[in-house]
Amino acid sequence: MTSDTRPENPESAAPLGFQHHDHGACVSDALASAEAQCTAEGLRLTPVRRKVLELLLREHRALGAYAILDLLREAGFGSQPPVAYRALDFLVENGFVHKVERLNAFVACAHPGKTHSPAFMICRLCDAVAEAQSAPTKGAIGNAARAAGFQIERTVVEAEGVCPACAEKTDI
Amino acid sequence: MTSDTRPENPESAAPLGFQHHDHGACVSDALASAEAQCTAEGLRLTPVRRKVLELLLREHRALGAYAILDLLREAGFGSQPPVAYRALDFLVENGFVHKVERLNAFVACAHPGKTHSPAFMICRLCDAVAEAQSAPTKGAIGNAARAAGFQIERTVVEAEGVCPACAEKTDI
DNA sequence: TGCACCCACGTGATTTTATAACATTTAGGC
DNA sequence: GCCTAAATGTTATAAAATCACGTGGGTGCA
Secondary structure (H helix, E strand, O other), rough: OOOOOOOOOOOOOOOOOOOOOOOOOOHHHHHHHHHHHHHHHHHOOOHHHHHHHHHHHHHHOOOOOHHHHHHHHHOOOOOOOHHHHHHHHHHHHOEEEEEEEOEEEEEEOOOOOOOOOEEEEEOOOOOOEEEEEEEOOOHHHHHHHHHOOOOOEEEEEEEEEEOHHHHHHHOO | OOOOOOOOOOOOOOOOOOOOOOHHHHHHHHHHHHHHHHHHHOOOOOOOHHHHHHHHHHHHHOOOOHHHHHHHHHHHOOOOOOHHHHHHHHHHHOEEEEEHHHHOEEEOOOOOOOOEEEEEEEOOOOOOOEEEEEOOOOOHHHHHHHHHEEEEEEEEEEEEEEEEEHHHHHHH
16 A cells, blocks of 8 residues: 555656646645635644645645555654645635545646636646636526526546647657 | 436436437437447347446446446356446447446447547436537637647547437426 | 457456544633 | 634544456457
8 A cells, every 4th residue: 555646657746737847836825825815714634634735735746545645654744634625625715725536536726826627637647736727607508508407516627638738749 | 336327316217418309219220220320230149248238228328337238247248347337348449338437337329331530418416418429620629739739549539418308307 | 160369347356535423722802 | 711713532424436257248250
């Protein structure tokens, strides 16, 4: 056991977007901003919750709950599933983390702050996940919902395919 | 065990669309059309596969793999998970059935024949699932993909909310 | 016709993902 | 300080999915 989301395709540590960027700052900025938001809204960013968010920010890719659990154990936290799931529930509920349904995995939100409807692009080769925005009430699904009288509360939009880096490796 | 997708909210047997329609004809028509397509394409719609499709058409709602497995057992087929999963793999691969990622469940395709990108509306109260069409390469996600150089192969579009029937019951 | 191959099926075991239930601790309001 | 509510730790179990291996039934071809 001591699982990870995948056989761990070596070199492809799957950047959250598909382009590189200054990490490190990105992690601590996001943590600070999360802390600020929690203070502002009276939410409790407890040690476990903070750690899970930090792990997801640091790893910068989608991690399964049990992969997170392993990392929590290493960090000296409880190591039973509910520990991870509860922290994830909190983070997802408050928009700091999203669940990628297609992968049964979790990613730190790339556009924190305002509530939004995330859309994901998932590379089937290297498992990289990029987050974009979707517009729930627009487009085909919005029209269908209006026509059917369906009230949309939340949307899951995930595209599976090949990221630029993998396409290059494969095509050439 | 002997599971079903839900505690089975009694009266809400969750129509596939949100409006009623002539069932029965709908089931046998779909089966016949699937058979025709398989013959045409040299695919083997074996007894188990046919049975699974029939069950999904008949139930007319999203069923978990284990719920299907129970029904298969009752019908005298093998009752180990791979039996259901293999049949479902075949049916999904060939477009007769879709997987609803949000529910880890399966529905018979409501628009068989041509290949398409399904979009689902899922009622969180009665679990009804309606299928609409999405346009993968259009809209926000299509633009994001083009901008990022991501090649979309498949999309998951699922809206969660309240169906007309449940909205009526609740609001009044 | 017979044989060989491939595909599908049956079954047992196991892995991965997720939740239930309950005791214990901790933080904050008063 | 004390009470309450929320968060945590832990045990157990449920639900979803896959692996591995053996068997049988068509299809194609000699």
